[in-house]
Amino acid sequence: MSEEPDFAGACVAVVGLGLMGGSLAGALATRRACRRVVGVSRRPESLRAALERGWIHHGTTDLAEGAAQADIVVLATPPRVILRQLPELGPHLQAGALVMDLASTKARIVQAMEHLPAHVQPLGGHPMCGKEQAGIGAAQPDLFAGRPFLLSPLPRTSPQALARGKALAQAVGAVPMVLDAADHDRMVAWVSHLPHTVALSLMGAVMAGAQQDPDLWSLAASGFRDTTRLAASDPDMMLDIFLTNQENILHTMKVFRQQFDQLYALIEAGGEAALREHIEAASRRRRELNL
């Protein structure tokens, strides 16, 4: 690919060295995908950890300093921190620099990216991977391997900048997919944000049940473990997702609630045929997915 030499010579600044940023820096450095990786974090201990692992070549707590030396700046902080960092970043960016992010919601972020200086290239990004642990301790350079890496270009994003973003996604082992920011937020609300609200509510319900039966935790098996796993996600991240994709999430919650109420009514009525049909439709589709 013609963009690879260009990307291979790049200095990439990764802002935020948590699960996602730490993993990205680690993937870039251990695969020698680019010339130089600069880590930016407000936590000196995260910079030290990244340096020790060989995941960054240089670390700084100063966003302006990190941004100034980079050909590509990747914001790997939570969505609402990104919204604050974008205007701070603007004055320090090199002409032609590519500014990307890794956040789970896109519309509000690409909207804020519109206001970056005209001489830089903005591109929304969202690698579809993760786990419930947070922080650089949970980071792993193979986190992106084989996973979709969604890219949301703005109208002002050049084809060259989009190609560079794709090259970065491929360089960390991911599969780039282009998706408009509004489509992204609507679709990801279904498969990611709604499951978080469901997992949190299930935890909340069982915590209420445990007030009467404290021993019920000892009965929790793999089904409960998996259904509630997302509730253990980073609270800051969940908060930011809920507050930056509100409308889409509320819509999916309304539809979930209709489904749940329908199942409630069918169990209450106790009619076998209708209940069986309802169960079988969802169960068959889930097995077909082969996830």
Added chain:
Amino acid sequence: MSEEPDFAGACVAVVGLGLMGGSLAGALATRRACRRVVGVSRRPESLRAALERGWIHHGTTDLAEGAAQADIVVLATPPRVILRQLPELGPHLQAGALVMDLASTKARIVQAMEHLPAHVQPLGGHPMCGKEQAGIGAAQPDLFAGRPFLLSPLPRTSPQALARGKALAQAVGAVPMVLDAADHDRMVAWVSHLPHTVALSLMGAVMAGAQQDPDLWSLAASGFRDTTRLAASDPDMMLDIFLTNQENILHTMKVFRQQFDQLYALIEAGGEAALREHIEAASRRRRELNL
């Protein structure tokens, strides 16, 4: 344990050779835990599969024939089939035989067990394990290893019969725990049955979302996979669970709905502090569980 020699000499009939029954027969036979394992199934192909694997010594499609030769009869069919089989079984049981089951709900089953002939010993059972695949093809002799095996004795169950049930649980590698049938159904509704209703409803909601956005399935990652995994469970089993533990399940669903509606209201209101507190309480507790 004084019961072990007694158990080691026993003939165990396993009725139903699906995921649970097949695994139990396999665990008993491959561990040589008892003298003889008889398989009872209405499906000749399941009997053949169990014989080929060395999981049963003899197979029959005739419940009466299987029951007649057994010191212990384990009903591993779905809950409502068990309710039909118990009265059929009665006349064919040996004096002193132990009758157990492996079903996910207990109160209605132990109630039906009350009507077994006075010369047999009834004992409710529920190994807390499983997976979303059904049938003998999914069965595995190590399914019970290290898992709780709940035992619900009836007032008429002798201490010797309970000890025999515990020995059987231990013989397949499980950890026996005694739990009253009513307590069982109330507690398991929280950690197992409610998660099934939530997983099914999440699948139903995303299926509705996919009517507008058919491509959203390609974005489904590990979070969606895990939160919906239980929806792929055997529909017959889910149906029987919902219809034999209705009241408890409806109660847990009501509490879930309160939690879900509360989260909806907090996201809609958009107030950071209250939303953060709600998220953090569930998230912290989930991490503490160390599942």
